[in-house]
Amino acid sequence: MMNWFSVACELQRDWRNDIEGLGNLLSQRIPNYRNLMNSYSALTARQS
Numbered sequence: 001m002m003n004w005f006s007v008a009c010e011l012q013r014d015w016r017n018d019i020e021g022l023g024n025l026l027s028q029r030i031p032n033y034r035n036l037m038n039s040y041s042a043l044t045a046r047q048s
Contacts, residue, residue, distance in 0.1 A: 005030070 002010075005026070012022050027034035
């Protein structure tokens, strides 16, 4: 059995393809994933 998360990741296949679209989908459904995205964005903004 699979859940929607594993199906979405399997359809994505390669994380270089439309990562923003999948990231937005995951962040709407998984609050912890949204926190991870926000932390990564803040980190990369500081390093620039």
